[in-house]
Amino acid sequence: MSNAVVKTRTERTKWYCEARFGMFIHWGLYAIPARGEWVRSVERMPKEEYEKYMNEFDAENYNPKEWARIAKDAGMKYAVLTAKHHDGFCLFDTRYTEFKSTNAPCKRDLVREYVEAFRAEGIKVGLYFSIIDWCHEDFPHYGDRQHPMRDCEEYKSDHRNFDRYLDFMHGQVRELITNYGKLDLMWFDFSYDDMKCDKWKASELIQMVREIQPHIIIDNRLEGSAEDAGSIRTLNPTPYSGDFASPEQMIPPACICDEAGNPIPWEACITLNNNWGYSAHDKHYKSSKLIVRTLVECASKGGNLIVNVGPTIKGEFPEEAVTILKEVGKWMKENGKSIYGCTFSDYVKPEWGRFTQNGNKLYAHVMEEQVGAICLPKMAGKVKSMRLIKDGSEVKETFFWNLKEYSENAYFFFDCHAFDNYPLPDEKDSVVEIILKEE
CATH class of the missing domain: 2.60.40.1180 (Golgi alpha-mannosidase II)
Incomplete structure (x- = not known):
């Protein structure tokens, strides 16, 4: 086993394994069509058509202090906001693209306001960053499994420079870990097919992140995905294997362990309804009872639960989400000591x-x-x-x-x-x- 990797991972994740409960927030231009965060890919939407949404992004009711209060009242100890999703639109002021919130009608650095508000409530702050980018001209278009223009022959080009894309992507990561003070967590998303590990220059990326913020916790998706946890489950994890595994929209049947049976940190990420980004017609919300029991299940298996909310284009949490989280918070206020700092027991799961x-x-x-x-x-x-x-x-x-x-x-x-x-x-x-x- 790579003892150095495991030892530092254990030290970094101590607070995280005690926190157990977090909030994911997926917010971006996709809240305007309101058909989920993958709308551009699913509908094969051309770049020019999608970018028009930026002219409507006013975030008129965005109040991250209210978001932070809701998270705190729900008993959540950390939060992760999508600084940039796959569509390439940035909620922060970056010098690498004009496709950002500071150029939209809201003219605000939404990430800065978020980190300040959540820190003020004592909530650990994390940022989600997509390592793929459907907006960038040098990211693979034709033939890529995910890109909106994957089937369009006109985008079949030999002139895309992936190294130039990597310089852009690494540069944006450097901005996030340099310009917003201490970050507690960085959530990269995601690898697939041959787009993983060295394809992202993951060793260089992790080295840069660790040099600037050595304490920061990182997920496993520079080499893994929701389909494959990567080397974090082996006895020889790579330096970019991540600090925790990230099963998505499911709860593992048992504690996640390495090949020798040693437990590793993990976090189940789930949506409150069926979409990550705001979907106007998706009213299939999970009950507060189900969220409580899912949180208990995760803690009983040595893992965390991070629950997602998709705000509207105005920057408001859906009423249904607020109601559910308020009910969860009432239970956590009374019973939180059975979650925070807890893990699996040596006693077998009882029938009741x-x-x-x-x-x-x-x-x-x-x-x-x-x-x-x-x-x-x-x-x-x-x-x-x-x-x-x-x-x-x-x-x-x-x-x-x-x-x-x-x-x-x-x-x-x-x-x-x-x-x-x-x-x-x-x-x-x-x-x-x-x-x-x-x-």
């Missing part, structure tokens, strides 16, 4: 929910009503005390006569005087903090 653990504190996330007592498998004699963390009320261990045949387990009722459980204290997830006896 999940376990998370932080030292000798085991958190039982009870998600399903039970007939009879709630079973803590293989925990007989190991429980020191129990509390419902929502209100701190005592939960007493149960020794009813009908449980004696299965005495290797511990048991409890939420109401110690009941012979059967009443409906769960919290229908999203009722959390019992179990203090384990010292071995």
Whole structure:
């Protein structure tokens, strides 16, 4: 194993593995057609047609302080904003292109306002940066798997200079990590086919980033993608393998580990509805209950959850998103200690929910009503005390006569005087903090 790579990765990600919950924000010109962030690629939209949207980008109600408040109230500890997506439009003031927010009607450096607002709320700040760019003339057009003009013969040209594109792309990254103070996280997206690793001059890019901001956390997509985590899962990760794996729109079936079974940092990125960028007709939102349970699942497998919001062109979060995050925040305010700083438990997943653990504190996330007592498998004699963390009320261990045949387990009722459980204290997830006896 490349011990130096793993050691520095472990040091950098300490805060990240304690934070567990973050906010992704996909915002750009694609919020105007409002058909998702891939609209230009999906609809094979010509550059000239798409760039007209810049003339309408006024961000009239953009208030990152409000965004930061919503994130903080939801219990999120870090955030990532799309400084530039695949369409090439920049939310920051770059000298490398005129296709940027400071040239749009809003005439604002939206990234600068974002980092200042979120830092003020004590939220770690990250930036998303697409290493592909459908706007740049030297990025592959015809024949590329993703480019909007991939099927147009007229774009079949031998005059594109990819090295010139790389100078442009590296230059923009340097601007972001130099001009906006301390950044906590850099989210690169994405590699595919032969467009990965040395194709991006990834070694040079990472060396530059680490020299300027050695503490910054980086994802794994300079060599990986949502389809392949890359060498971060091997015993010899490359210097650009990233600090965390990034499964997308799914939760891994178990903790993500390297080939020797050692856990590695990971983060599931999911959307609140079905799109990353704002989609006016996409009302298929996940419930706050599902978000809470997904967050618990991630923490119980040693991972993070970053949930995406796609603001409207005006710079506002959709009402549905605000409502969901407010409900999640209420649960986190009462139960956050079962998430922050927690990881997987040595105890197997119970049938009624999940376990998370932080030292000798085991958190039982009870998600399903039970007939009879709630079973803590293989925990007989190991429980020191129990509390419902929502209100701190005592939960007493149960020794009813009908449980004696299965005495290797511990048991409890939420109401110690009941012979059967009443409906769960919290229908999203009722959390019992179990203090384990010292071995």
